[in-house]
């Protein structure tokens with residue numbers, strides 16, 4: 001029983017790693033991830049156009065890093081789970097499409113108090 005579960009998890013891990021490798025090949029290096037611009041005080045890109053931003057359901061995130069690798073804005077960093085910087089997110093939805101655990105959705109940003 002445990003052996004079967006371990007085999008299943010190993011297969012899932014290999015599939016995730018394969019997908020990450022494929023994404024990196026498809027997109028090449030993502031320079032946006034390496035920038036360290038100061039976004040404080042800026043309005044979210046998505047908010048500026050009246051759009052949506054990506055939101056992570058923390059309980060569903062399995063920390064595979066796929067979303068961080070596909071994000072063209074460099075808006076996702078990995079801590080215990082994926083963390084999305086709403087200031088950088090453009091609401092493109094790539095991370096939603098690629099997340100293997102359906103842990104990300106697009107939502108309308110909350111108004112600042």
Ligand code: SF4
Nearest residue numbers: 061062064065067099
């Ligand atoms: S949000 Fe999804 S794609 Fe991103 S690390 Fe978590 S499980 Fe992986």
Ligand code: SF4
Nearest residue numbers: 071089090092093095
């Ligand atoms: S919606 Fe697009 S810009 Fe926003 S975090 Fe996901 S991949 Fe990045």
